[in-house]
Amino acid sequence: MNRPRLIVIDDEPDIAGFICDVAEQIGFVTEQFNYAGLFKDHYNGYADVIVLDLMMPGVDGVEVIRFLSEIGCNARLILISGFDPGVLHSAQQLAAEQGLNVAGSLSKPFRYDALYQLLSGLSITPKSLARPVSTEPPSAGELREALDHDELMVYYQPKVGLNGDCLVAVEALVRWKHPNRGLLGPDLFIPTAEQYDLIDDLTWVVLEQVMTQCRCWHDQGLTIQVAVNMSAHTLKELELPEKMGTLVQRYNLEPSQIILEVTETTLMQELAKSLDILTRLRMKGFHLSIDDFGTGYSSLVQLYRVPFSEIKIDRSFVMEMVNDPEAATIVETIILLGHKLNMRIVAEGVETASCRERLARLACDQAQGYLFARPMPGDEVFAWFSQHSNPERG
Numbered sequence: 041m042n043r044p045r046l047i048v049i050d051d052e053p054d055i056a057g058f059i060c061d062v063a064e065q066i067g068f069v070t071e072q073f074n075y076a077g078l079f080k081d082h083y084n085g086y087a088d089v090i091v092l093d094l095m096m097p098g099v100d101g102v103e104v105i106r107f108l109s110e111i112g113c114n115a116r117l118i119l120i121s122g123f124d125p126g127v128l129h130s131a132q133q134l135a136a137e138q139g140l141n142v143a144g145s146l147s148k149p150f151r152y153d154a155l156y157q158l159l160s161g162l163s164i165t166p167k168s169l170a171r172p173v174s175t176e177p178p179s180a181g182e183l184r185e186a187l188d189h190d191e192l193m194v195y196y197q198p199k200v201g202l203n204g205d206c207l208v209a210v211e212a213l214v215r216w217k218h219p220n221r222g223l224l225g226p227d228l229f230i231p232t233a234e235q236y237d238l239i240d241d242l243t244w245v246v247l248e249q250v251m252t253q254c255r256c257w258h259d260q261g262l263t264i265q266v267a268v269n270m271s272a273h274t275l276k277e278l279e280l281p282e283k284m285g286t287l288v289q290r291y292n293l294e295p296s297q298i299i300l301e302v303t304e305t306t307l308m309q310e311l312a313k314s315l316d317i318l319t320r321l322r323m324k325g326f327h328l329s330i331d332d333f334g335t336g337y338s339s340l341v342q343l344y345r346v347p348f349s350e351i352k353i354d355r356s357f358v359m360e361m362v363n364d365p366e367a368a369t370i371v372e373t374i375i376l377l378g379h380k381l382n383m384r385i386v387a388e389g390v391e392t393a394s395c396r397e398r399l400a401r402l403a404c405d406q407a408q409g410y411l412f413a414r415p416m417p418g419d420e421v422f423a424w425f426s427q428h429s430n431p432e433r434g
């Protein structure tokens with residue numbers, strides 16, 4: 041009863057039928073629409089995955105994307121098209137910008153294997169039933185209480201060096217241990233924190249936990265860098281460099297152990313002020329990393345003006361690079377550019393061995409992704425490290 045639900049919208053019944061067959065083999069309940077207009081009239085909001093053909097007579101795929109965005113659809117979206125890959129990319133980007141959850145794309149004609157791999161890799165828990173509770177953003181009051189009652193906890197995801205897969209750093213990723221709703225991911229509550237001025241408090245809660253953990257690892261003999269995500273708001277506080285300096289001192293740590301991750305879009309707002317703060321942080325010895333690189337705005341200006349020591353290539357390019365020559369070219373170019381600017385390059389979202397090998401061949405420095413490990417509580421990192429560093433290295 042609790043199977044995930046997939047809808048195909050494609051004017052070619054053969055293709056729609058084929059997709060449904062493959063999806064059913066994987067365990068989906070399926071439904072197909074050969075007219076997009078019909079889908080729009082009948083869609084009741086209950087889909088975990090929507091497979092959408094871009095090119096259809098009458099209402100086309102781009103109009104469906106707009107419709108899905110307007111109704112706040114949160115199903116995973118897979119786009120298919122017989123156009124050249126450039127059109128698929130643009131549509132994918134358009135859908136993502138409109139807040140849709142794009143899980144991938146396929147160029148027609150596609151093979152059984154490619155479709156099977158994409159659908160079976162979605163790791164869907166049937167959200168059509170669970171969704172109403174789990175995706176509702178919390179109120180500001182609830183989040184305030186969570187901050188006061190220590191309900192936020194930091195998970196850590198390993199970043200490994202690509203020559204030997206050794207642990208070199210971790211990224212701190214906040215979670216909310218909600219008393220009724222279980223473990224909530226940051227995408228659900230960071231926007232609330234930003235909107236209601238709670239983000240600075242949240243950042244300091246995260247930073248204190250990170251320092252405590254880092255000190256603990258240090259005492260166990262594990263010295264690794266820890267990356268922390270910084271919001272735009274926090275980066276506008278002129279005293280931030282001094283406050284950060286005092287913080288690491290209090291835990292007897294070095295600023296060079298801390299990497300501050302900043303997104304490109306963050307920097308665009310009030311660049312001059314952020315530049316002042318970021319430059320002073322760098323002068324104190326903190327590392328600066330530009331996160332989700334390639335998805336924001338004015339990337340090149342920022343690379344030139346901000347003293348970054350690291351670039352993190354956005355996972356949308358990394359995840360596509362094995363199947364998509366254009367994504368691979370972008371990744372390769374970012375690596376070349378970053379190295380010329382003396383920066384370290386980290387690839388995010390590495391899920392397969394073939395992707396890791398490709399990145400290693402391109403001389404990418406580090407990688408992070410489910411292939412190596414998912415984010416885990418701080419006290420599991422040491423065991424993970426011991427397991428993954430000892431074997432062949434003696």
Ligand code: C2E
Binds near residue numbers: 227269389
């Ligand atoms: P991010 O900084 O780009 O973090 C990477 C996200 O990618 C994490 O999601 C991580 O779990 C996920 N990820 C890692 N490897 C893979 C992979 O192989 N495949 C896929 N599909 N995903 C992977 P998470 O933890 O849900 O965090 C989402 C975003 O929330 C972060 O993106 C970051 O922007 C924000 N965030 C997390 N913690 C904090 C925080 O303490 N403060 C602030 N301001 N933002 C935070």
Ligand code: MG
Binds near residue numbers: 211269301331
């Ligand atoms: Mg990050």
Ligand code: MG
Binds near residue numbers: 331332352354355388
């Ligand atoms: Mg990122």
